[in-house]
Amino acid sequence: MKLSIDTKKCSGHARCFAVAPDVFDVDDSGYAVPIDRAVDVPLDPAVEAGIAACPERSIVLA
Ligand code: SF4
Incomplete structure (x- = not known):
């Protein structure tokens, strides 16, 4: 999967x-x-934590 930021x-x-x-x-x-x-699946817990912490849902995993 690909990890990116919706700036x-x-x-x-x-x-x-x-x-x-x-x-x-x-x-x-x-x-x-x-x-x-690119990020591996299953996700690194740090990646999951960062996504969960973003109040704007601007961290995109696709
Ligand atoms: S947590 Fe804040 S700095 Fe990080 S991607 Fe989300 S909005 Fe941007």
């Missing part, structure tokens, strides 16, 4: 980075740095 929906809460700093990164304003990469 139009990201509101800069930085919660993804707070729970999974090895997976997500944020800029100086707290907005997620765009990513676009």
Whole structure:
């Protein structure tokens, strides 16, 4: 599967980075740095935690 950030929906809460700093990164304003990469299934717990932590549902797994 592919993990990416919908930057139009990201509101800069930085919660993804707070729970999974090895997976997500944020800029100086707290907005997620765009990513676009393949992830294994079953998902790494850190990936799941980051997705669950995002209040804007801007982390996309497809
Ligand atoms: S938690 Fe969601 S809204 Fe907040 S920085 Fe991360 S991707 Fe953006």
